[in-house]
Amino acid sequence: MDRFPFPDDLIRAQEQWHDTYRALAAPRPRRAAELRHRLLLLSVRIHWHPFWSTPDGWSPAARVELRRLTAGDRWADAA
Numbered sequence: 001m002d003r004f005p006f007p008d009d010l011i012r013a014q015e016q017w018h019d020t021y022r023a024l025a026a027p028r029p030r031r032a033a034e035l036r037h038r039l040l041l042l043s044v045r046i047h048w049h050p051f052w053s054t055p056d057g058w059s060p061a062a063r064v065e066l067r068r069l070t071a072g073d074r075w076a077d078a079a
Contacts, residue, residue, distance in 0.1 A: 003061075004056050004059075004065055005056055006051065006066055006069070007049070010051050010066065011066070013042055013045050013046050013049070014046055014066050014067065014069075015070045016038075016042055017042040017043065017046060018072070020035055020038050021039060024036065024039060
C-alpha cells in the first residue's frame with residue numbers, strides 16, 4: 001500500500017523524467033538538446049503539480065517517496 005496518494009499524471013511525469021535523465025546520461029546521447037529541454041519541462045511539471053499543495057504533498061518525504069516509487073531498479077542498486 002502506498003503511503004501517499006499520488007495522482008497518476010504525477011507518477012507518469014516522474015517516470016518520464018527518470019527515463020529522459022537516463023537517456024541523457026548515456027555516453028554521447030543523440031538529440032541531447034531535445035532531451036535537456038524535455039527534462040526541464042518535466043521538472044517544471046513535477047515541481048508545480050497541484051498535489052504538492054495538498055496536506056499529503058506538504059511532507060518532504062512525499063517527494064522522496066515519489067522518486068523511490070518511480071525509479072525502478074536503480075533505487076535498489078543505490079541502496
